[in-house]
Amino acid sequence: MSTIAPERAPRPDAPFVPRPAARRSVLDRVRDAFTSPKSGPVLVTAILFVAVFAIGGARYPAFLSGQVFLNLFVDNAYLIVLAVGMTFVILTGGIDLSVGAVVALSGMIAASLLQSGWSPGVVIPLILVITSVLGLLVGLMIHIFEVQPFIATLAAMFLARGLCYVISQNSISITEPTFVAFAVTRIPLGGGLSITPSVVIVLVVIAIAVWVLHYTRFGRTVYAIGGGEHSGMLMGLPVARTKVIVYVISGFCSGLAGVLFTFYTLSGYPLSAIGTELDAIAAVVIGGTLLTGGFGFVLGSVLGVLVLGIIQTIITFEGTLSSWWTRIFIGGLLLVFIILQKVLTSRRR
Amino acid sequence: MLDTAQARPPAPAAHPEPIVEMTDVSISFPGVKALDRVSFRMFPGEVHSLMGENGAGKSTIIKALTGVYGIDEGTIALNGSPVSFAGPAHAQDAGIATVYQEVNLLPNLSVAENIMLGREPRRFGSIHWKAMRARAAELLTQLRLDIDPGSLLGSHSLAVQQLIAIARAIDVDARVLVLDEPTSSLDADEVAELFRVIRTLKEDGVAILFVSHFLDQIYEITDRLTVLRNGQLVGEYLTEELLRIDLVQKMIGKELATLDDLEKRVKQTANEEDDAAVPAFVVATGLGKRGTIDPVDVTIGEGEVVGLAGLLGSGRTELARLLGGIDRADSGADVRIGGKPVRLRTPRQAISKRIAYSSENRREEGIIGDLTVRDNIILALQADRGWFRPIPKKRQEELTRSYIETLNVRPANPDALVRNLSGGNQQKVLLARWLAIAPRLLILDEPTRGIDIGAKAEIQKLVYSLAENGMSVVFISAEIEEVLRLSHRIAVMRDRHLVADIENDGLTVDELLALIADGSAVDEPDIPTVRTDDDAVAVTASHASPSQRGDGA
Amino acid sequence: GGNAGGTSDGPKALDELVVGFSQVGAESGWRTANTTDIQAAFKDAGIELKFSDAQQKQENQIKAIRSYIQQQVDIIAFSPVVESGWDAVLNEAKAAGIPVVLTDRAVDSADDSLYVSFLGSDFVEEGKKAGDWVVEEYSGSDDDVKIAQLEGTTGAAPAIDRAEGFADVIGADDKFEIVASQTGDFTRAGGKQVTEALLKSNPDIDLIYAHNDDMGLGAIEAIEAAGLTPGEDIKIVTVDAVKDGMQALADGKINFIVECSPLLGAQLVDIVKQINDGETPEKRIITEETTFTQEQAVEALPDRQY
Amino acid sequence: MLVVLVIVNVIAFPGFLSITVKDGHLFGSVIDILRNGAPTLIIAIGMTLVIATRGIDLSVGAVCAISGAVACSIILGSSTPGSIATVATAVAVAVVIALVLGVWNGFLVSVIGIQPIIATLVLMTAGRGIAMLITEGQILTVNSPPFKALGSGFALGVPVAVLIAAVIFAIAALLTRRTALGMLIEAVGINPEASRQAGVRARGLLFAVYTFCALCAAIAGLILTANQTAADANNTGLFIELDAILAVVIGGTSLAGGRYSLVGTLVGALVIQTLVTTVYTVGISPIVTMVFKAAVVTIVCLLQSPATTAAFGRWRRRLTPRVGAGVATS
Ligand SMILES: Nc1ncnc2c1ncn2[C@@H]1O[C@H](COP(=O)(O)OP(=O)(O)OP(=O)(O)O)[C@@H](O)[C@H]1O
Ligand SMILES: Nc1ncnc2c1ncn2[C@@H]1O[C@H](COP(=O)(O)OP(=O)(O)OP(=O)(O)O)[C@@H](O)[C@H]1O
Ligand SMILES: [Mg+2]
Numbered sequence A: 001m002s003t004i005a006p007e008r009a010p011r012p013d014a015p016f017v018p019r020p021a022a023r024r025s026v027l028d029r030v031r032d033a034f035t036s037p038k039s040g041p042v043l044v045t046a047i048l049f050v051a052v053f054a055i056g057g058a059r060y061p062a063f064l065s066g067q068v069f070l071n072l073f074v075d076n077a078y079l080i081v082l083a084v085g086m087t088f089v090i091l092t093g094g095i096d097l098s099v100g101a102v103v104a105l106s107g108m109i110a111a112s113l114l115q116s117g118w119s120p121g122v123v124i125p126l127i128l129v130i131t132s133v134l135g136l137l138v139g140l141m142i143h144i145f146e147v148q149p150f151i152a153t154l155a156a157m158f159l160a161r162g163l164c165y166v167i168s169q170n171s172i173s174i175t176e177p178t179f180v181a182f183a184v185t186r187i188p189l190g191g192g193l194s195i196t197p198s199v200v201i202v203l204v205v206i207a208i209a210v211w212v213l214h215y216t217r218f219g220r221t222v223y224a225i226g227g228g229e230h231s232g233m234l235m236g237l238p239v240a241r242t243k244v245i246v247y248v249i250s251g252f253c254s255g256l257a258g259v260l261f262t263f264y265t266l267s268g269y270p271l272s273a274i275g276t277e278l279d280a281i282a283a284v285v286i287g288g289t290l291l292t293g294g295f296g297f298v299l300g301s302v303l304g305v306l307v308l309g310i311i312q313t314i315i316t317f318e319g320t321l322s323s324w325w326t327r328i329f330i331g332g333l334l335l336v337f338i339i340l341q342k343v344l345t346s347r348r349r
Numbered sequence B: 001m002l003d004t005a006q007a008r009p010p011a012p013a014a015h016p017e018p019i020v021e022m023t024d025v026s027i028s029f030p031g032v033k034a035l036d037r038v039s040f041r042m043f044p045g046e047v048h049s050l051m052g053e054n055g056a057g058k059s060t061i062i063k064a065l066t067g068v069y070g071i072d073e074g075t076i077a078l079n080g081s082p083v084s085f086a087g088p089a090h091a092q093d094a095g096i097a098t099v100y101q102e103v104n105l106l107p108n109l110s111v112a113e114n115i116m117l118g119r120e121p122r123r124f125g126s127i128h129w130k131a132m133r134a135r136a137a138e139l140l141t142q143l144r145l146d147i148d149p150g151s152l153l154g155s156h157s158l159a160v161q162q163l164i165a166i167a168r169a170i171d172v173d174a175r176v177l178v179l180d181e182p183t184s185s186l187d188a189d190e191v192a193e194l195f196r197v198i199r200t201l202k203e204d205g206v207a208i209l210f211v212s213h214f215l216d217q218i219y220e221i222t223d224r225l226t227v228l229r230n231g232q233l234v235g236e237y238l239t240e241e242l243l244r245i246d247l248v249q250k251m252i253g254k255e256l257a258t259l260d261d262l263e264k265r266v267k268q269t270a271n272e273e274d275d276a277a278v279p280a281f282v283v284a285t286g287l288g289k290r291g292t293i294d295p296v297d298v299t300i301g302e303g304e305v306v307g308l309a310g311l312l313g314s315g316r317t318e319l320a321r322l323l324g325g326i327d328r329a330d331s332g333a334d335v336r337i338g339g340k341p342v343r344l345r346t347p348r349q350a351i352s353k354r355i356a357y358s359s360e361n362r363r364e365e366g367i368i369g370d371l372t373v374r375d376n377i378i379l380a381l382q383a384d385r386g387w388f389r390p391i392p393k394k395r396q397e398e399l400t401r402s403y404i405e406t407l408n409v410r411p412a413n414p415d416a417l418v419r420n421l422s423g424g425n426q427q428k429v430l431l432a433r434w435l436a437i438a439p440r441l442l443i444l445d446e447p448t449r450g451i452d453i454g455a456k457a458e459i460q461k462l463v464y465s466l467a468e469n470g471m472s473v474v475f476i477s478a479e480i481e482e483v484l485r486l487s488h489r490i491a492v493m494r495d496r497h498l499v500a501d502i503e504n505d506g507l508t509v510d511e512l513l514a515l516i517a518d519g520s521a522v523d524e525p526d527i528p529t530v531r532t533d534d535d536a537v538a539v540t541a542s543h544a545s546p547s548q549r550g551d552g553a
Numbered sequence C: 001g002g003n004a005g006g007t008s009d010g011p012k013a014l015d016e017l018v019v020g021f022s023q024v025g026a027e028s029g030w031r032t033a034n035t036t037d038i039q040a041a042f043k044d045a046g047i048e049l050k051f052s053d054a055q056q057k058q059e060n061q062i063k064a065i066r067s068y069i070q071q072q073v074d075i076i077a078f079s080p081v082v083e084s085g086w087d088a089v090l091n092e093a094k095a096a097g098i099p100v101v102l103t104d105r106a107v108d109s110a111d112d113s114l115y116v117s118f119l120g121s122d123f124v125e126e127g128k129k130a131g132d133w134v135v136e137e138y139s140g141s142d143d144d145v146k147i148a149q150l151e152g153t154t155g156a157a158p159a160i161d162r163a164e165g166f167a168d169v170i171g172a173d174d175k176f177e178i179v180a181s182q183t184g185d186f187t188r189a190g191g192k193q194v195t196e197a198l199l200k201s202n203p204d205i206d207l208i209y210a211h212n213d214d215m216g217l218g219a220i221e222a223i224e225a226a227g228l229t230p231g232e233d234i235k236i237v238t239v240d241a242v243k244d245g246m247q248a249l250a251d252g253k254i255n256f257i258v259e260c261s262p263l264l265g266a267q268l269v270d271i272v273k274q275i276n277d278g279e280t281p282e283k284r285i286i287t288e289e290t291t292f293t294q295e296q297a298v299e300a301l302p303d304r305q306y
Numbered sequence D: 001m002l003v004v005l006v007i008v009n010v011i012a013f014p015g016f017l018s019i020t021v022k023d024g025h026l027f028g029s030v031i032d033i034l035r036n037g038a039p040t041l042i043i044a045i046g047m048t049l050v051i052a053t054r055g056i057d058l059s060v061g062a063v064c065a066i067s068g069a070v071a072c073s074i075i076l077g078s079s080t081p082g083s084i085a086t087v088a089t090a091v092a093v094a095v096v097i098a099l100v101l102g103v104w105n106g107f108l109v110s111v112i113g114i115q116p117i118i119a120t121l122v123l124m125t126a127g128r129g130i131a132m133l134i135t136e137g138q139i140l141t142v143n144s145p146p147f148k149a150l151g152s153g154f155a156l157g158v159p160v161a162v163l164i165a166a167v168i169f170a171i172a173a174l175l176t177r178r179t180a181l182g183m184l185i186e187a188v189g190i191n192p193e194a195s196r197q198a199g200v201r202a203r204g205l206l207f208a209v210y211t212f213c214a215l216c217a218a219i220a221g222l223i224l225t226a227n228q229t230a231a232d233a234n235n236t237g238l239f240i241e242l243d244a245i246l247a248v249v250i251g252g253t254s255l256a257g258g259r260y261s262l263v264g265t266l267v268g269a270l271v272i273q274t275l276v277t278t279v280y281t282v283g284i285s286p287i288v289t290m291v292f293k294a295a296v297v298t299i300v301c302l303l304q305s306p307a308t309t310a311a312f313g314r315w316r317r318r319l320t321p322r323v324g325a326g327v328a329t330s
């Protein structure tokens, strides 16, 4: 711990508010990076993730393989996309509970339409449109009628779930070649490693999200709303529009996630993805985004998903846990993780 | 009784046509008629000011003009054509740039973004961060503000933030620039910088609305005044044609005389006080915090008013926060009150020792917006008693009533949500909260920020009579005259350490300004202090302990 | 498959054998009994069993199977959360040369080379058995029979099939009418709440058909609370035959239970051994399941272990 | 806000009532609604206070399961399951354990400073595991009249569960409104920093509300368990946190913390339960149930929304001038 040497000699030229940069040592800057509300949690999460991965590798044979890591992406592709959409919403201080149900709905729509012979070229865009529109409705409900996001999206969740049943109570499997292709195709990366096309899509989504949030006016407005909606409004920012669009984005991402999920399971099932919204939210928050909005990064959320994923993986590798110990174990790992994260990011007083 | 009938003064020769023309505008909120058929106009190349007591309706006019509030009746015209803005964004597009009362910026974003947001320079469709920072830095230097544009806004003091807000407004090349109490926590230097900028804009034919409760500033910069009282128009005047006395009279509808002798009384008491030897009340040795305040020895006598003077960012607030237990001091744990050692690690502990700190940032750290005036006033007292010993309703009532009266809070409704009060009235409520715990040491950081002259005098009188009854006061204000008028002793801070401590007898503004400006005193080990009696040792910059010095350099 | 698990090179010693088993979850007493029985059976047989609980999520189950493939287990067994959507992951298993056994629930995949064998119950058949009893029970009279159905979790395979099988049978005679059919989510609380409401809206119900014992037990509570006697004023038919259910049956509060046995352990072990010895077990092994009347329940109850 | 709620209530309830009247079972159904709604209401009361402090408690469902499991296993373990004493101890132990869990949540949130949703997510996940650990995944059926009475018994013609809920509601109301607790909680929820500077001890308050919430959850859990005379570690209180939060929010308390309304929560809880019961009595097909729920929730919200009331007001105002105009022209 280094201290800041009091700068005694007055600098005649400089005004009375010296630049902090001028009075910071390297150590301080590192500490700042970790303790700053912006970057801190993400960095720590990254480090902890690596640590967990290493420990797992030490504990189980065949764990420390590249494929295990890649499978985190393969298996959680849809969840990553959800988390990305959720990040937008949470950054504005909102929340979206409908995502899980919307995933299921997209699956049902895809399965039923494909079953009745529609072409994927039509189905997929259609799904994305439908879910985006659903998001739009939610957004308008939140903005115009000032309904709290929690309820508005909960209603959307009921609706989506309900529509699933309306479409069909049975699970519908998908045999349509394109989808099957997406499901089974493996893109080799050499060394026996491989990923699915979904992973590629996910990476693209992440890239776009990062760009939007950090290099577009819209993206910065999202942060602004999280920092203070009223202030943002008084600063003349398009608060209303942005707030609505954020839910459209979340809706779109849910739709896309639904499609990826369908690639993954090759079926539509009304009961699928129950409780996934919690996973998504958890991932985002673990990734260092504040639920109150304003602080957080997409990459953080991605890390969050990977963390949840690796906890799952460890469980299956452990393989000896009864149903209840499984749950206790997950809770425990989660706890250890967030406490470490908290301790490492907390400011020294 | 309102002389609205009075003929308006002539339009300026250069620009005979008003750019903004509000006619018979009315706005009412549940329970309040905030504006009652008020007319108001602005001319290009003129600095116009809205004058009025707290709650008179100044901010409301501004919010009506910029579309924050819809208007119930009346018309708004821009360049002769009627307009009605859906919101600030709309108004901005129409060329009206506004700095609203209270800082409305985003603490989670960088200074640069707060200045440029919505107008970011872009390259290939994506924000050009480098250019943005550069532009921001330019604007900051224009206001002689040397801070890192990349730093988080939240890390800056209120004054710094206020300047940033101004920087944002002047960056838009607007035809109308609206500044609602932009100088409330700026000191002379920044105000001077601001005025320099305003004058240049004025040259370019920009119409500027400048709201302030500082008459000196008004008379220095404005050409035209519109006076409001209780949401009604009193009249429009040319500044040079209106004597201060008349202005005040028109604002508060009272003769200035009353105020006048009041200030005399305050001055007298001030002089009497000085001779009496004051027993030391608070003694803190080596009080300091890494990175903010270098260790200092502070002594405050009973019934003594110590003024903290210094420039923006000089560390007054932070020293005050240490004394108030808001921030935890990492050196100088040894604080004695009335001889007994106490720990000031949390506000709670401080309050239990009857030490009250009233924050300069009333919106973030002061008022609880969604609670009523009553709850806000009793909050600290109640918190100190503990939740299971509620203050009896009757007691609550009298407390609230009495403070609403003494501080003249408008509307005088204990059940009004504080959020809906005007800026100045919120400040009064905050003050009431601290007075309610009958503090023995009252630390006031910019307590008169945004408060009208009438109320300001009231507050000063109040503080003074309390001091006479033995309450110690630490007083911070950007208005240097105020500090001089109120304090027995003045401690001067510069660049986060103490540079001087002077007995205030007949100290003049210029002398003090000189002391604030030149920090040469820093290097000398012992600080010149006029004070002689021992039991109230002067404030001195103690030598930092090795641990404070050694590493890090 | 490059990294083929060791089935090709002759039978392994049982203690070298590793079986991965992915369970649906632990959503009901039935399920837990199923899990414990299987774990016990493998313990006795001295075969290592890697167990994972998918918490009713298909995605978790797919992840689990993937990781079993990663860990190169010798045989994978799992009870699908849902029938559809297994082709991709099962193909991976096939590619890795790991044989797959389905327990309790089937998969609807067109290519049945993806799994070696299915071991479990036929839910439609269970529904039929229930229906048969009802038809039998009311064969005497011609007046209408008002039936209320307590469905399992909407969309769950057993719920759909048991409804279907039941409907098939009673559909034959139009004196039977299902006047109300609500989901009780396979839980007692659900069964009770639904029944409470049903008794208000259709007080003249003759019989309740519950998709599992728990909902039936809930119904009993509701009926008694309404001052009626379950088993007489309103007859109750359920599926599962867990201990509590059998008890109620023996006490005459339930009239008939169709068994759906969770005790698949022994049979699963046999299948595993067969595979290990290079034999090919039957494609579809339906667990032999009886039905219980009240009399049979009284006898069966003492040696009922779950 | 409350005014609006009362309006909503008035608008909503006759509708529901008329439905049940149509089925000719007004009385019975209303009692059922109250009794089955009691657990949700009880939890919602605790949740209201948590939410008022800007928090949220996802673990209530798990706590329900745990308390139920604990109670039942104790009763089963005892030689005299029927005796009041046994039941009393069982209940006591369950409650104590719940208090511990509440303190745990409070600790994570206030001392360690973890975001409430995640802090309580830990217990939400692990809690069910613990409950199942206690019951070993089995459904523990108990045969104990006094225990059963908790859930489905009647006292003075009123369901015991309803009485318990009423008592808890009263306690919460008195505790927070007769003392300064409510005001301090709201202060912390509205502006934590300002409250801190005013000397409010947020830490203690947070401990208090999370513990109280867990307590409520435990009691609700006991009622749920008693109601089915069996501990079902898996399903007891599953998703009840959603219902509780929904009740609070429909009740007009903002998830952003601050001002809260217990009466609103009461109304919210009733609306939800009425909705469920209606679905059953009217016999809405399970397939469309969800859609129906969505519709009702949406309508309730829109009715509450300021925009609507404003529109309503404008409409009213427009009426009056028109009358005036009419007079003028005639
Ligand atoms: N949103 C609101 N709801 C209810 N009343 C309001 C609202 N905004 C302002 N008021 C009332 O309108 C009156 C005028 O307020 P305004 O802010 O314009 O005063 P002001 O002249 O700006 O005072 P100050 O000098 O303190 O800023 C005050 O009485 C205030 O209480
Ligand atoms: N180099 C700096 N970089 C960023 N902020 C600074 C710097 N120097 C000072 N500040 C701001 O100034 C504050 C320290 O001074 P303080 O807030 O006490 O100012 P002050 O003396 O009260 O004057 P004012 O309140 O008018 O700014 C810090 O809270 C910080 O926000
Ligand atoms: Mg104002």
Ligand SMILES: [Mg+2]
Pocket (backbone or CB within 6 Å): B157, B316, B317, B318, B360, B445
């Ligand atoms: Mg300050």
